[in-house]
Amino acid sequence: MELNNIVPLPASFFARPTLEVARDLLGRWLVHEHPSGVCLVGRIVETEAYRQDDPACHGWRLVNPSTGKVLPEGRAYDLFAAPGTAYVYLNYGMYWLLNVVTEPEGVGGAVLIRAVEPIAGLHFIQARRPSARKPYELTGGPGRLTMAFGIDGSYHRRPLTGPPLYFAAGNPVSEAEVATSPRIGLSRGTDRHWRFFVRGNPYVSPAPRQR
C-alpha cells in the first residue's frame, strides 16, 4: 500500500460535536504503521459516541452539574484532553478499547471505534485473529479491532493526527447507508441511540442480547 498520498485527518476534524464526529468517521480510514513495518488500514464501519453529559461516559462524574466545573482527577479526565488525542483503556481486564477524544479541549467527549473492514495488512490481521471464521470475528468489535491492529495502552494520550496511528479521509458514507442504534454493552444511557454503523456491512459486530 502506497502511503505517500494519505493525509491524516487534522485535530480540527475532532474538535466538533461528538455525535457529528462519530457519524463522520464512518467510511474513514484507520491507519496503523505498526512498529514491525507492516502498514494496517481499516475502513471504519461502526462507532459510538460518549459525551460528558451522558451517564454512560467515564467523564460524567467529573462534571459538577451546577457549576460545570471539571474535576481534574482519574482516568476519565483524559476525555477532556485536546481533540484528536487517543483515549485507550483496558476493559474487563483483558481488552484494549480505542477512542478518539472529541470537542474542544476542556469539554469531555470521545468516539469509540468499534469495527473496521480490512483494507491493507490482511495477512498480519489474520495472524492476530487465528480463531476468526466470519468477517466480523476478524475486526468487528472494539476488542477484536485492537487485537487485530496491534493497538494497546501504550497509545493512550498520544495524538492520533499523524504516524504511527491516525485517521485518513477515506470515502465518507452516504446518509442512506448509515444506521443508528442504542450503544452496546451499557447499563446506563441506553435510551441514547449513539451507535453508528454501515447498514449491512459484514464487519459490523452483531449486537448481543440486552443485559
Next chain:
DNA sequence: ACGAGGATGCTCT
C-alpha cells in the same frame, strides 16, 4: 442458532 459462564484487572464506592 442461541445462551450460560468464565477469564481477568482497573476504577471507583
Next chain:
DNA sequence: GAGCATCCTCGTG
C-alpha cells in the same frame, strides 16, 4: 467488593 464501552468456549436444541 462491585461493576465494567468484551470475547471465547462449550453446552443444548
